[in-house]
Amino acid sequence: MSNIVDARGLSCPQPVLLTMEKIKKVKKGAIAILVDTDTSKENVSRAATSQGWKIKGIKVERIGYRLMIVKK
Amino acid sequence: MLRRFFASRWGIISVGAFIGVFAPLLQKWGNPGNMGICVACFERDIAGTLGLHRADVVQYLRPEIIGFVLGSLIAAYVFKEFRPRAGSAPIVRFVLGAFAMIGALVFLGCPWRAMFRLAGGDGNAIFGILGLIGGIWVGTGFLKGGYNLGRAQETKTVVGWLLPLIMLGLLTLMLLFPQVEGQPQSGILFYSIKGPGSLHAPLFIALGVGLAVGILAQRSRFCTMGAFRDLILFRQTHLFLGVVALVIVAFVTNLILKQFHPGFVNQPIAHTMELWNVGGMVLAGLAFSLAGGCPGRQLFLAGEGDGDAAVFVLGMITGAAFAHNFGLASSPQGVGPHGIAAVVIGLVVCLFIGFTMRKKIASGGR
Numbered sequence: 001m002s003n004i005v006d007a008r009g010l011s012c013p014q015p016v017l018l019t020m021e022k023i024k025k026v027k028k029g030a031i032a033i034l035v036d037t038d039t040s041k042e043n044v045s046r047a048a049t050s051q052g053w054k055i056k057g058i059k060v061e062r063i064g065y066r067l068m069i070v071k072k
Numbered sequence: 073m074l075r076r077f078f079a080s081r082w083g084i085i086s087v088g089a090f091i092g093v094f095a096p097l098l099q100k101w102g103n104p105g106n107m108g109i110c111v112a113c114f115e116r117d118i119a120g121t122l123g124l125h126r127a128d129v130v131q132y133l134r135p136e137i138i139g140f141v142l143g144s145l146i147a148a149y150v151f152k153e154f155r156p157r158a159g160s161a162p163i164v165r166f167v168l169g170a171f172a173m174i175g176a177l178v179f180l181g182c183p184w185r186a187m188f189r190l191a192g193g194d195g196n197a198i199f200g201i202l203g204l205i206g207g208i209w210v211g212t213g214f215l216k217g218g219y220n221l222g223r224a225q226e227t228k229t230v231v232g233w234l235l236p237l238i239m240l241g242l243l244t245l246m247l248l249f250p251q252v253e254g255q256p257q258s259g260i261l262f263y264s265i266k267g268p269g270s271l272h273a274p275l276f277i278a279l280g281v282g283l284a285v286g287i288l289a290q291r292s293r294f295c296t297m298g299a300f301r302d303l304i305l306f307r308q309t310h311l312f313l314g315v316v317a318l319v320i321v322a323f324v325t326n327l328i329l330k331q332f333h334p335g336f337v338n339q340p341i342a343h344t345m346e347l348w349n350v351g352g353m354v355l356a357g358l359a360f361s362l363a364g365g366c367p368g369r370q371l372f373l374a375g376e377g378d379g380d381a382a383v384f385v386l387g388m389i390t391g392a393a394f395a396h397n398f399g400l401a402s403s404p405q406g407v408g409p410h411g412i413a414a415v416v417i418g419l420v421v422c423l424f425i426g427f428t429m430r431k432k433i434a435s436g437g438r
Contacts, residue, residue: 008223009157009160009223009224009225009226010160010220010223010224011160011221011224011364011365011378011380012295012298012364012365013215013298013301013302013305013306013364014220016306017215017216017305020306036155036157036226037153037155038151038153039293042079042293043293046308046310047306047308050306050308063226
């Protein structure tokens with residue numbers, strides 16, 4: 001799985017910026033985004049949804065969360 | 073359920089509305105004019121009460137600030153979000169905090185107070201808000217160009233606890249050395265007997281409102297800088313709606329409390345040198361956006377364990393000391409003797425930081 005955005009440790013608005021960059025690049029498919037705070041999780045979810053992506057799952061990791069977003 | 077509510081549109085709107093009600097009420101209960109809540113002014117007053125500057129009209133240990141940090145700490149623990157982290161260019165954040173404060177004190181208010189000044193009828197606030205938006209706009213340019221302060225690392229719990237503990241220490245000092253009426257000093261603390269520093273709501277009311285705001289703002293991620301930044305950068309209105317709610321509700325509350333006095337001259341703790349109302353806030357807005365949060369948000373972040381935000385807060389308090397010791401802060405008569413020079417220097421420093429901290433971060437892994 002090559003479409004990974006590692007935004008752990010980055011403060012606002014970097015996680016959203018990196019996610020948007022990736023979304024623009026891959027256009028559709030699946031992206032995994034690693035974040036370390038609940039704020040980033042919410043912000044990334046909101047941004048992805050606004051771009052027409054769906055939140056497929058959110059996994060709790062040792063540090064933060066792994067968000068899976070998809071677009072067909 | 074509650075978690076989801078605060079992340080929702082109505083969540084942020086209700087938090088903005090809550091602050092919009094209680095800030096004007098704090099003013100009614102004793103805080104200075106159009107200064108129900110002002111994070112920059114209140115941190116400046118704390119610098120004064122500790123004697124870091126000796127401007128005798130702005131010395132008071134504002135319990136609201138203590139409440140903001142401790143409220144956020146409580147919320148972060150209750151909702152299992154306390155996460156000690158640090159190491160994202162702390163020295164840069166310190167410098168940005170210092171210049172954000174200096175810019176805010178040239179305008180005479182942080183973004184929060186800019187909104188309350190507007191909601192109280194102070195037309196000069198429009199210039200401050202325009203400057204704020206301008207500064208944030210420049211900041212978003214840097215963000216688009218790859219500006220970032222690097223990653224923070226997970227760290228020991230105590231790192232996240234230090235600023236909350238400092239706040240508890242300040243509260244203890246205030247209880248040990250309470251204000252004595254008519255006296256400029258009580259123990260080691262300085263207390264203004266005239267000027268805005270002498271105007272304040274009762275300690276426990278101010279602390280209570282501060283705690284409530286801290287809890288709500290931690291949950292909803294309320295941020296007056298992020299509001300404009302997200303609007304400019306992503307066309308996202310989420311945080312912006314919170315600020316809009318704050319202004320509208322504060323305006324209505326001021327009308328009800330008879331605290332709305334429209335005009336430009338003789339506004340409380342404000343000056344009419346509009347160019348520098350703009351200039352000061354361009355500097356503050358740029359510094360806040362380079363640091364990733366408004367002064368309130370930095371306090372809430374510090375409460376949930378962000379050691380870098382804590383450094384920004386200490387930078388702001390230090391900046392306030394410089395602002396008054398060096399004659400950089402404005403007064404109702406206009407800008408301070410060296411205020412303009414400080415704004416220019418601050419802008420140069422922020423631009424330098426913006427242009428130099430552009431290292432691309434590999435998004436595919438550490």
